[in-house]
Amino acid sequence: MMKVHVRKATLDDLEILIKFTAEEAREAEGIKKVPSTLKRGIRAALEDNSKSIYWVIVDRHNIPFGNVSALREWSDWNAGYYWWIQSMYISPNFRGKGYIQFLLEAVKSEMKKEDALELRLYVHNSNKKAIRAYEKIGFKKSEYEIMIIKNHYRDRDAHR
Numbered sequence: 001m002m003k004v005h006v007r008k009a010t011l012d013d014l015e016i017l018i019k020f021t022a023e024e025a026r027e028a029e030g031i032k033k034v035p036s037t038l039k040r041g042i043r044a045a046l047e048d049n050s051k052s053i054y055w056v057i058v059d060r061h062n063i064p065f066g067n068v069s070a071l072r073e074w075s076d077w078n079a080g081y082y083w084w085i086q087s088m089y090i091s092p093n094f095r096g097k098g099y100i101q102f103l104l105e106a107v108k109s110e111m112k113k114e115d116a117l118e119l120r121l122y123v124h125n126s127n128k129k130a131i132r133a134y135e136k137i138g139f140k141k142s143e144y145e146i147m148i149i150k151n152h153y154r155d156r157d158a159h160r
Contacts, residue, residue, distance in 0.1 A: 001097055002059060006106040009046060009054035009067065016064050017042050017054060020089040028127050045069065052086055055106045057099055066090035068103040070110075075117060083111050085121035100137060122146055 009017060018038045025033045045052035052071045056064040068088045072081040085107070090099055104119075111119060121139065123130050 001099075004057055004059060004099060004102060005062075006055050006057050006102050009056045009064075011043070011046050013054070013056055013064060013067075014039065014043055014046065016056070017046075017067055020064075020067050020091075021087055024087055024089040028130060029124050053110065055103060057090075057102055065094045066099060066103060068107055070107050070119075072114075072116070078117055080117040081114060083107065083116045083119045085119065088121075100133070104137060 018035055021038050021042065022033050022035065025031050042054070045054060052069045054067060054069045057066040058064050066089055069086040070083050071086050072083055074080075075082055088100070088103065090103075107119065120142070121134065123134060125131075
């Protein structure tokens, strides 16, 4: 395993984060995301950590080859924050080498500072490869099922 470092992402990482996020969407769900929408969304989070926090894993030359982003959800029942992995991506030629643990440790370290309740994520139920990878690093199936109501009046990607 090569020497790596995980650091919080900055605006300088915006273009690579757009690339990683687009590739994650393609791999996970077979969908193509509009780069301008990704740019707006990721930039907003990089400029305001209350939306989401991004970390990148970099090689010894400070070149990112993966990322993770997490957001916080307040629980009135438990008077604390649940943290959610929003996105996680490792470039294909770096997969299966344990690098995902470095990204998760960065998130868990930040969670510990804030006394978070637990770390959660959602994964598309057809993405069996990701499910196996998440189970391998300690995630377990939840007792909850996600249900949604789509806002059909807000289809940003269709208009851009």
